[in-house]
Structures are given as C-alpha cells and as structure tokens.
Amino acid sequence: MPNFIGSPVKRVEDKRFITGKGRYTDDIVLPGMTYACIVRSEHAHARIKAIDTSAAEAVDGVLAVFTGQDMVDDGILSIPTGWAVGDAMKEPPHYPLAVGKVHHVGDGVAVVIATDKATAQDAAEQVMIEYEPLPAVVDATAALAPDAPIVHDGLDSNLCFDWELGDRDATDRAMAAAHHVTTYELVNQRVVPNAIEPRSAIGHYDPAREELTLYTSSQNPHLIRLLLCAFVWPDLPEHKVRVVSPDVGGGFGSKIFHYPEEVICAWASKKLERPVKWTAARSESFVTDAHGRDHVSTAELGLDAEGNMVALRVKTVANLGAYLSTFAPAVPTYLYGTLLAGQYRTPHIHVNVKGVFTNTVPVDAYRGAGRPEATFLVERVVELAAKELGMDPAELRRKNFIRPDEFPYDTPVALQYDSGNYEGALDKALEMIGYEDFRREQAEARKQGRLLGIGFSSYIEACGIAPSQVVGALGARAGLYESGGIRVHPTGKVEVFTGTHSHGQGHETTFAQIVAHELGIPLENVEVVHGDTSRVPFGMGTYGSRSLAVGGSAIMRALDKVKDKARKIAAHKLEAAEEDVEFVDGTFRVKGTDRTIGFGDVALTAYVPHDYPEGVEPGLDENAFYDPKNFTFPFGTHICTVEVDPDTGVVRILRYVAVDDVGNIINPMIVEGQIHGGIAQGVGQALFEGAVYDETGQPLTGSYMDYTMPRADDLPSFEVGHQVTPCPHNPLGVKGAGEAGTIASTACVVNAVVDALYHRGIRDIPMPLTPERVWRALHAGGDGAAAAAAPAGGNGQA
Amino acid sequence: MAHISITVNGKRHEADVEPRTLLVDFLREHLGLTGTHVGCDTSQCGACTVHLDGRSVKACTVFAVQADGRSVTTIEGMSADGALHPLQEGFREEHGLQCGFCTPGMIMAAADLLQHNPDPSEAEIRHALEGNYCRCTGYHNIVRAVQYAARKMREQATVEA
Ligand code: FES
Ligand code: FES
Numbered sequence: 001m002p003n004f005i006g007s008p009v010k011r012v013e014d015k016r017f018i019t020g021k022g023r024y025t026d027d028i029v030l031p032g033m034t035y036a037c038i039v040r041s042e043h044a045h046a047r048i049k050a051i052d053t054s055a056a057e058a059v060d061g062v063l064a065v066f067t068g069q070d071m072v073d074d075g076i077l078s079i080p081t082g083w084a085v086g087d088a089m090k091e092p093p094h095y096p097l098a099v100g101k102v103h104h105v106g107d108g109v110a111v112v113i114a115t116d117k118a119t120a121q122d123a124a125e126q127v128m129i130e131y132e133p134l135p136a137v138v139d140a141t142a143a144l145a146p147d148a149p150i151v152h153d154g155l156d157s158n159l160c161f162d163w164e165l166g167d168r169d170a171t172d173r174a175m176a177a178a179h180h181v182t183t184y185e186l187v188n189q190r191v192v193p194n195a196i197e198p199r200s201a202i203g204h205y206d207p208a209r210e211e212l213t214l215y216t217s218s219q220n221p222h223l224i225r226l227l228l229c230a231f232v233w234p235d236l237p238e239h240k241v242r243v244v245s246p247d248v249g250g251g252f253g254s255k256i257f258h259y260p261e262e263v264i265c266a267w268a269s270k271k272l273e274r275p276v277k278w279t280a281a282r283s284e285s286f287v288t289d290a291h292g293r294d295h296v297s298t299a300e301l302g303l304d305a306e307g308n309m310v311a312l313r314v315k316t317v318a319n320l321g322a323y324l325s326t327f328a329p330a331v332p333t334y335l336y337g338t339l340l341a342g343q344y345r346t347p348h349i350h351v352n353v354k355g356v357f358t359n360t361v362p363v364d365a366y367r368g369a370g371r372p373e374a375t376f377l378v379e380r381v382v383e384l385a386a387k388e389l390g391m392d393p394a395e396l397r398r399k400n401f402i403r404p405d406e407f408p409y410d411t412p413v414a415l416q417y418d419s420g421n422y423e424g425a426l427d428k429a430l431e432m433i434g435y436e437d438f439r440r441e442q443a444e445a446r447k448q449g450r451l452l453g454i455g456f457s458s459y460i461e462a463c464g465i466a467p468s469q470v471v472g473a474l475g476a477r478a479g480l481y482e483s484g485g486i487r488v489h490p491t492g493k494v495e496v497f498t499g500t501h502s503h504g505q506g507h508e509t510t511f512a513q514i515v516a517h518e519l520g521i522p523l524e525n526v527e528v529v530h531g532d533t534s535r536v537p538f539g540m541g542t543y544g545s546r547s548l549a550v551g552g553s554a555i556m557r558a559l560d561k562v563k564d565k566a567r568k569i570a571a572h573k574l575e576a577a578e579e580d581v582e583f584v585d586g587t588f589r590v591k592g593t594d595r596t597i598g599f600g601d602v603a604l605t606a607y608v609p610h611d612y613p614e615g616v617e618p619g620l621d622e623n624a625f626y627d628p629k630n631f632t633f634p635f636g637t638h639i640c641t642v643e644v645d646p647d648t649g650v651v652r653i654l655r656y657v658a659v660d661d662v663g664n665i666i667n668p669m670i671v672e673g674q675i676h677g678g679i680a681q682g683v684g685q686a687l688f689e690g691a692v693y694d695e696t697g698q699p700l701t702g703s704y705m706d707y708t709m710p711r712a713d714d715l716p717s718f719e720v721g722h723q724v725t726p727c728p729h730n731p732l733g734v735k736g737a738g739e740a741g742t743i744a745s746t747a748c749v750v751n752a753v754v755d756a757l758y759h760r761g762i763r764d765i766p767m768p769l770t771p772e773r774v775w776r777a778l779h780a781g782g783d784g785a786a787a788a789a790a791p792a793g794g795n796g797q798a
Numbered sequence: 799m800a801h802i803s804i805t806v807n808g809k810r811h812e813a814d815v816e817p818r819t820l821l822v823d824f825l826r827e828h829l830g831l832t833g834t835h836v837g838c839d840t841s842q843c844g845a846c847t848v849h850l851d852g853r854s855v856k857a858c859t860v861f862a863v864q865a866d867g868r869s870v871t872t873i874e875g876m877s878a879d880g881a882l883h884p885l886q887e888g889f890r891e892e893h894g895l896q897c898g899f900c901t902p903g904m905i906m907a908a909a910d911l912l913q914h915n916p917d918p919s920e921a922e923i924r925h926a927l928e929g930n931y932c933r934c935t936g937y938h939n940i941v942r943a944v945q946y947a948a949r950k951m952r953e954q955a956t957v958e959a
Contacts, residue, residue: 010891011890019874020834022898196900281839673934676938679936705840709931717920741936
C-alpha cells in the first residue's frame, strides 16, 4: 500500500477542469430558467426619491421588476454581520436592495427578471430612478472629521467601533524609555480580490415541495443557509432549504460572505416560481465583491541600545466601506491586532483601531485577512528600524525572535503561539538566496549605477480558525468548528463528507489521501463530498487556512470512530479480543498470528450483519465535529531580490525565496501551489494593485482596464523551501498553507525596493510601487517618500 | 436575427442568432459548451480563449456572426478522441491549475504558442500567456505545464518523423 501522506499525488479533481467539464454556478441551466439583472446606483450617496419600473415591466420578456421596498414588505430583513466588536459597535441595516438611500456606487436598487439575459439587461436600462445626490465620504480618516457627511441615517458619526488591545500604559512607559523609536506612517491600500470566476447565484424554488435550492459561488454554503434562514428571511424554514456551492472559480475570501444577490435570487424565485440566475459582469464584481485591506496606520517601534525591541504602538483607521460585511468587524481587529507581535519578543504592544463607514464598497476578508496588514506593518517598521540603527535586517530580526524553547509563548496581544523555530526558517532562506553573495553583488552593481535590493519578511499567522470558545469571547456570533463524515459502503468504497469547501485548494485529493492512508484503501475508492448542505451535515466553510487543520481533524475524528467500530466487527469475526486486533495497511490482524480480515470484508459484514458482535449497530457511517483547541501558527521567512530601473522606475523581481513552516504536509505539490499563488497576490498588492476612488466616491478602477494584477510576465519562478514543525494540538500536526504566501510577500517586495533605494534617501514609497511612483521618488531629490505621490487615504484616493 | 453556420470541434452547427450575440455566449448558451468561461467584460482575462481557424482569439471579443463559415475549437475539442492533449496532461502533471476557471483559456492560448514555437523559453511562455489572468497559481506551475507539453509534443513529433 503506497504511503499517501506527504506524497505529491496528482489531483483527482483536475480531469473535469482540464477537459472543460467543470461545473461552475453559471454553467448550470435549469428548465424555465430566468435571468436577473440588477439596477445599481451610480451615486456614492443619494436619497432615492422615486423608482418608476413601468417602462421596464412593459418590455417583452420581462417577468417582474422588484425594488428593495418590495422585498422588505414581503418580510426580507437586513443582512447581518457575523461578528461584534464590543457592545457599542454600530450595525446599520444592509438590505439586499437599497431602501430609502444608496450608500455606495454599485448598491443594488432594483432587479429586473426576464426570460433571457439580454432582455433583462435591456430592460434594466428602462428602470427610472430619481435620486437626490448627497455629499459622499470616501477616505476613512476624512470620514472621522466632525463635519464629514454621515454615511448612515440614524448615526451621529461614521465611527463603527473604537477598539484596543494590549496594555496602553505599559507600552507608553516602555516607549518613553526606549533608546530609539522608529516611526512609520503607512497606507495599506484597498485591493479587489478578483477571483477569476465572477460571483453567481441561482435561486430555484420548487412550489410543489415548497423547497428552495440556492446555487451560489460561495466558500461556505452552510453559513449562507444559516444567515439566510435565521436572519434575513425568517419565514424561510432552514430544513426546506438546500444551498449548493458547486465548482467555484477561486474565492480568496471574497466568496465567504452572504451577498445580497443570494437573497434576491432566492426570494425572486419563490415569487415567480421559476429558477432565477444572476451572474456578475466583471465591472459589477468591482463594485459589489467585498474589497480588502484599506488601513491607514501609524506604527512606533521602540528599541533599546542593543537593538532589542521594547515596545510597539499602533494606531489604525480601518475603512469598512458602506456596510458591515459578514466578517468585516473581525478583520481589522481580532485578525490584525492579535498578530502585531509577529515573530518577536516585544514585551509591550498596544493597538488602537477605529473602524469607519464610508461611501465605498464594503471591505472584508481578503486572503490573509488582517494578518497581511499586521505583517506588512511589523515587517516594514522592523526593516526601517534596522536601517536607522545601521543594523543588518536579518540580524535585527534574529536578535528579537521568540526562541524555540520559549513555546508555548504568550504574546502581549492575547495569543498563545504553540510552536515555532523562526531562526531555522530565516537561516534556510538566507542560505537559499545566498545572502553574503548578494550583498557583494549589490555593492558592485551600485558602483555601476544599478539599483539592486533585498527584502525580508518574517511572518507569523494565526490560522485554522478557530477555537469556538476563543472566538465567541472575541465577538463571533457563530462557532468555528468543523464537521467530517465517513460513510463506508458495503463494498468498501468510502464517501467523505466535509463542511469545508474547495475552490482551488484540492480537498478532493488531500482529504482522500488522508482517508486512503488511514483505512489502507486505494485512493480511487474514496470520494470527497463538499459544498452541498443536503449532503454534508454542517460546516463552516473554507477560509483562514482552516480546511485541513480543522476540517481534516474532524475527518480524523470520524475515521477513529469508523476504525473503532470496524475493529469490534473484525475482532468478532476473528474470534479474538478487541485489544488483540491490530489494523495495518487495510487489514485487521490478530497480533502475532496470520489470522486476518480485510477492511472490505468488515465493511460488508457491517451491512450484512448475520454474524455480528452483540450490542453493535449495523452500518459503518460516522460523523464527527472538531473544535480546535487553539489557532495554528504557520510562520516562515521570505526573501526576495529586486532590480529597480532608475530610468523607468520599473521594479523587476530577480529571485523570490520562500521558506514556510506550515506543519506536517499531506501533499507537497498542493502546498507549494498554494504558496506560489499566495506570493503572487501579495506581490500584486506591493507592485500593481489598488482600488481608487475619486473624492465623490466614483470608482476609477472599475474593470481590468484600470485595475492591474500580476500577469505571467510580471513574475519570476519561485523558490520554495519547507521547514516542518508539527502543530502540537491537532491530530494531523498541520497548520494551514493557503494564506502564508500573501501574508509574507507584500512586505518582502516593498522592503527589497526600499533596500535598493535607501541610499538615495528613500525610506518608503506608498503601495502599489508603480513605475511612476518609484520614478517620482527617485527624482524628488532627497526626501523621496514625501514626493512619491502619497495617496490621501487607504483607498488610494486620486 | 442572423443565420450562421459554424463548425465547432469538427461539428457543423446552424443557428439563428441576434447579431449582437458574442461567440462566447453562442458557445456557452446555444451549444452548451460551458468549458469556455467568461471572466471579464473588457477582453482582458483570457478565460474565454478559443481557436478560430486555428488561431487563439478571445471569444468575448468576437461576434458569433463573425465566426460564420469558420471553424472553432474549444477546450472540449482538445480531447475529442478521448485522449488528453499534452497540454491537458501537462496542467495535471505539473499542478498548473487550482480552481480551474482560467485553465481552458490558458490551455487554448498555450496551444497556439506551441503550434508556432515548439520549444519556447520560460520568458517566451510567460510572454505568450500575458493575455490570460490566473489568480490562483502565480503562473509558476502553468509555465511548468507548458514546458511539459512542449517536451512531450516534441518527443511525439520525433517519433512520428
Ligand atoms: S472573458 Fe475576459 S477576455 Fe474574454
Ligand atoms: S486556476 Fe484559478 S484562476 Fe487560474
């Protein structure tokens, strides 16, 4: 029996994708299908004075036009957020279609449903909406000004929450006593996740059975069902609702959340008693998919004379956009402030975060969610401190790392890191990049006027979200356990049910590897089922690098139950005591004898229990729920080298080395793929991407014409190394690999560019480091940072 | 309505379409060939890439009527005889896909490259694919997948020669 654990097994899901047989939501066609086109606000902030739907309704082929008021009148409520940050957090209503006022460009106002897509689009243009435009606010810092326009009626400011973590007084005292304080003001700009599959939803109400099926491009179908039935549409009975997330073309966080279109398609389908499909045009995605990041921060890092970090003080204003999306309050708080210790022993940390409403698209989790923002801040300020103190950036990091014998380690910002070997990862990355050689090459190049730089990023992340008790105390309105099921069929074939969802991560392979390994059966005898609430008992979906650490652990628990029961049956058949029976490579054996029974025979016996142990139920089908004890803490060091063209400002990444410790690895091929993709997204934020609004709230980056993501010729090949420190508290020893690349790479690239330019007086360039910004910095003479076209706010306001 | 006749994956299809119908919508909605995807509305993502008379085009940027009388190959036509095309095999062997949404377009774009350049360098592969966005893989393994296919196709050509 091959050992499936740790082996680069080719993905079982690939066949359908490479042959064009994937089945994404928009590929689904149902009899009697109708098509929804949503009329969206072109104003960032306006009162809706009147809506005239009559012309649209008169168009041939139009079945109905609905407004927000129609939905509210029919019992549809506001879409809630899933997290609370303190009792004082403001949660203004978020109706699936706007009622009374629109709050951002792209806010839905009405929906036209027609027998075909083109007719729906044509008719949508006939919906007449009379607006009273209101002053808009785009920038989060500006939104806090006393005279700023107020986004939501009924609130007296745009402040959603004011949150802090850490000991403020102790931090202030330590900072005052520090030998050196490095101050860094930064903008972590707003980005757009841009999964290549646009979001899509189909509502399908069956009037005969009074059942609703919702197909949706979602990362967590169970949570969508729960939010829909428990909060948004209380008249909809949960047991009559099935949510299916079929193949999903990437998510990166943006498909976690419960979106208005899911409610609209579900509700309209019941109204019309026909299936209703909506698929976003890309330009629609830009103004409706939750955006990511968008922080404006000040960081102060205090160090003593030897370079020991003594205090970190952070103030952040986080732009939440117009509404609170599902995870939005958690991202700039619990998933950000708690990570500000990084890999360092900084004894005193205090962070204050103000969450602010603006007339922009809601901001929520985007790959890494809070942790990239924390890592960017920490790794940039540490890098600047090294430069200011004249210390080698690798050595400053090394000096301050939490040491392997200090785990479990309690940080001053509420987490207990379970394990780690930070110096090991740094050393391996230094060796891979050839640090000394590069420094020599850099010095030589500089003599010839060439600008080379090297950047570091030593990151930590808290993954495997999450221990329910901990997140409950932090304000989550749900638990974050996971379910796993193992159904052994009479022929010994196995179905695996997981509440996580794969949208590129390869669960159908990785989870099958675990089950095949544990049961000693061929991989092709295992089928992984996910993404359907009618088949999987419950689940919390996939995000926060949780699938393997939490979902995989639930599967391990279910496997234990299956093996226990199978052992009882085997012992009975072998006429031996249970404790004398061992299970090796798919065969039960009486220890020290050649009396055996295969797993397949045991499975058959379970379903044909003619000769069966007393008191044992027939069947071999077990479920388990797993609630993790702690987060997992992947970490690593990434190092990249860049060359900056002084004439054009173009940054070219020469080499990119990543050493990640994600714990035990089930499928190294898949893990490396996750790291590659993660790096690319982080590089995208560093060099290319940024969602830009003008001061009236009009998005200037509304399509791929003006929002730049990395293309194949923008990136190098990556050099990926691993270190393995198993997670001590889950049965697989795994930590999660989905976000590591993104968390590390943004700071890594910016640090490299600044390293290339620091001798020219440039200590920072605001992201994205476009050729124009780099060129301007280089030609500003002296204080490059000041002249580098710094945006006013996190949204990169033009 | 305009009457068109298009050969898709070797099979002739006659249809009456609105003149504004895009080729990609014709493939997906009239013929049910949903392997060709739509990722954008500005001709930038390449998810819709197919071959028109043997050259790769973005099917969202061609009207169905422009393909009248011509021949189209989609991802479904790449393994029509049941055997995977070396590129399809390469994407699987080298983990060149994650969510799979960009994959059909990538394969069609890469097939065009390999027809004209059987032994491309990494830089040439990256350049040839710069009209296709992938948000999942960081392109690293897509490059490996194309290299795998190029190798395999060269070997096959040698055997046949
Ligand atoms: S759909 Fe994006 S280029 Fe055709
Ligand atoms: S594999 Fe997901 S976009 Fe390329």
